[in-house]
Amino acid sequence: MxxxxxxxxxxxxxxxxxxxxxxxxxxxxxxxxxxxxxxxxxxxxxxxxxxxxxxxxxxxxxxxxxxxxxxxxxxxxxxxxxxxxxxxxxxxxxxxxxxxxxxxxxxxxxxxxxxxxxxxxxxxxxxxxxxxxxxxxxxxxxxxxxxxxxxxxxxxxxxxxxxxxxxxxxxxxxxxxxxxxxxxxxxxxxxxxxxxxxxxxxxxxxxxxxxxxxxxxxxxxxxxxxxxxxxxxxxxxxxxxxxxxxxxxxxxxxxxxxxxxxxxxxxxxxxxxxxxxxxxxxxxxxxxxxxxxxxxxxxxxxxxxxxxxxxxxxxxxxHPVTDVAEDASLLIDRMPFAPGSRIALTGPSGCGKTSLVEGLLGLRPLSPGRIMIGGRDAASLAPASLRATFAWTPQDAALLAGTVRDNLRLADDQASEDRMWQALHDAALDDVVRALPQGLNTWLGEDGARLSGGERRRLSLARAYLADAPWLLLDEPGEGLDALVAAQVARRMDARLERTGQGMILVSHRPVLSALCDRQWAADGEAADPPLNARSRPGGPGRAGAHPADLRMRSAHPAGTRSCDG
Structure with missing residues (x-):
């Protein structure tokens, strides 16, 4: 109107x-x-x-x-x-x-x-x-x-x-x-x-x-x-x-x-x-x-x-508005990705990984025909349809000037406390929030000023976990985390993905997080590497069925994989 x-x-x-x-x-x-x-x-x-x-x-x-x-x-x-x-x-x-x-x-x-x-x-x-x-x-x-x-x-x-x-x-x-x-x-x-x-x-x-x-x-x-x-x-x-x-x-x-x-x-x-x-x-x-x-x-x-x-x-x-795709399968640069895949978005710094992530959310224009969601061109889908498909953790981890609860409910305003605490646990932030004066009702200040940079990023990650979307779209979720916390976040993320069956598109400099991915997608337009974990599961590429030892081996020997440098 x-x-x-x-x-x-x-x-x-x-x-x-x-x-x-x-x-x-x-x-x-x-x-x-x-x-x-x-x-x-x-x-x-x-x-x-x-x-x-x-x-x-x-x-x-x-x-x-x-x-x-x-x-x-x-x-x-x-x-x-x-x-x-x-x-x-x-x-x-x-x-x-x-x-x-x-x-x-x-x-x-x-x-x-x-x-x-x-x-x-x-x-x-x-x-x-x-x-x-x-x-x-x-x-x-x-x-x-x-x-x-x-x-x-x-x-x-x-x-x-x-x-x-x-x-x-x-x-x-x-x-x-x-x-x-x-x-x-x-x-x-x-x-x-x-x-x-x-x-x-x-x-x-x-x-x-x-x-x-x-x-x-x-x-x-x-x-x-x-x-x-x-x-x-x-x-x-x-x-x-x-x-x-x-x-x-x-x-x-x-x-x-x-x-x-x-x-x-x-x-x-x-x-x-x-x-x-x-x-x-x-x-x-x-x-x-x-x-x-x-x-x-x-x-x-x-x-x-x-x-x-x-x-x-x-x-x-x-702006053209179309219905959300019936299924969450992706076709990216003619490469198919089934629901539940874990994709590392790779490419050199400045090649446009963040811009591409924002394009998947309708925040930037997408080239027609490059990305298909359930057989529909993502460039023709309405922003609301794209945002129902992807749960996003942005690179800057922007937060509301409100409470922990307020920030989590951006993803689901009907979320119960149990779901909130589960999301915080999966983001390795539950202990931090329990230690705050009013827990979930603690006021965080402008852009989460009461939290550290790494804590803000984990709260943003927990918010993405609460969204009922078939794909997680994570842009540098490990930045600002020390090695121990990053490893904890990776373990819990792996367990959550196994439990929920969600897919993931990840941009990350941290090998401990990029090791969770079994597929790669080159944002700079070059051909992506073959599936990282094609041999870990019968029936072809995919993350489900991979053994944690395989993840540890790839993390310890990055020469065998393409990292998510960007």
């Missing part, structure tokens, strides 16, 4: 609250016009009555107009509160569904689109651009108020003659027409503000993520200069936008002044109280156009925000 269709659907879903907001806005406008007009008449008439002497002053009815003024003031206040409550309720309700929809679009969009977004830019889309859409919902009640103000203002100024009414409506219409013409020509400053805001967020996120390295190399001043430059560009764009806003504000003030002056002059023959009524009614009628004028000020920023969001939704909608 594209953004425009999504917004249209949300407007329909929130139509009752939007209608309530519109009715309240109309009531605010009517009460405001009547209040100001009646106040002008009342003050002028009271002043004339007082100046005419004691008899006229005593005969003047003060109670009824003052009571009406108080009533209109109460109605306006209550209606304004109702309008804000209903319009913001509709906006927040729509955003509560829009942001998850945008996040889903990010996850299924083609890698070429998603990888072009940095962390700060993605945050700008999820926060800044969506907030601009919120502003659209909040302002939807504005036209209701303008129409109601025009109707009530026209009725009141008509009491003074049709010329006063026509002059008032002409002033309001002229101001709105000129503003509409300006809005099309003055969009660029608003667009520039939205772009500069996203660029600043991207700069701050990028530099903030490297804060430790920047301090170590004494580059704080360089980083500060980059952020300052991005901030200056935003300030410059905001200054141009403020100049545009000043034009519209001046137009608004001029429209109010002209409407009031023309109504006053054209109704002078009707007497001072009626002329005051007409002038203030005309002024309030013109003032009611303020919400539409402010919407035109923000037109460029809103159009840019919607265009940026629409790009993501269109990319996600255009």
């Amino acid at each position: 594209t953004l425009h269709r999504l917004i249209a659907a949300e407007r329909w879903r929130e139509r009752r609250r939007l209608q309530q907001a519109g009715l309240c806005a109309a009531l605010v406008a009517i009460a405001s016009v009547l209040l100001l007009a009646l106040s002008g008449w009342f003050l002028t008439a009271a002043a004339l009555a007082g100046g005419a002497g004691i008899v006229a002053a005593q005969a003047f009815n003060y109670m009824l107009p003052s009571a009406m003024i108080r009533l209109l003031a109460i109605v306006r206040t209550g209606a304004r509160y109702g309008e804000r409550l209903a319009s913001h309720g509709a906006a927040f309700g729509a955003l509560a569904r829009l942001r998850p929809a945008l996040y889903r679009a990010l996850t299924v969009a083609p890698p070429s689109v998603v990888l072009a977004l940095g962390r700060g830019e993605a945050t700008a889309r999820l926060i800044g651009d969506v907030d601009a859409v919120e502003w659209r919902f909040v302002r939807l009640s504005g036209p209701w108020g303008v129409v109601a103000a025009l109707a009530s203002g026209a009725a009141l100024t008509l009491l003074c003659g049709w010329l006063a009414m026509v002059a008032t409506l002409a002033c309001v219409g002229g101001a709105l027409g000129l503003a509409r013409a300006w809005a099309h020509r003055l969009e660029e400053p608003g667009r520039a503000v939205q772009q500069a805001m996203g660029a600043l967020r991207e700069e701050v996120a990028t530099i903030g993520g490297a804060a430790a390295e920047l301090r170590c190399f004494a580059l704080e001043d360089w980083a500060t200069a980059r952020i300052t430059a991005a901030s200056d560009r935003l300030a410059e764009a905001q200054a141009r936008q403020a100049a545009v806003a000043a034009r519209f504000e001046a137009l608004h003030v001029l429209g109010v002044a002209l409407a009031a002056a023309s109504a006053l002059v054209l109704s002078a023959d009707a007497g001072a109280p009626i002329a005051a009524l007409a002038a203030l009614a005309a002024a309030m009628t013109a003032d009611a156009s303020a919400p539409i004028l402010r919407a035109m000020i923000e037109r460029g920023r809103l159009c840019e925000a919607e265009a940026r969001l629409e790009t993501l939704f269109e990319a996600a909608e255009a």
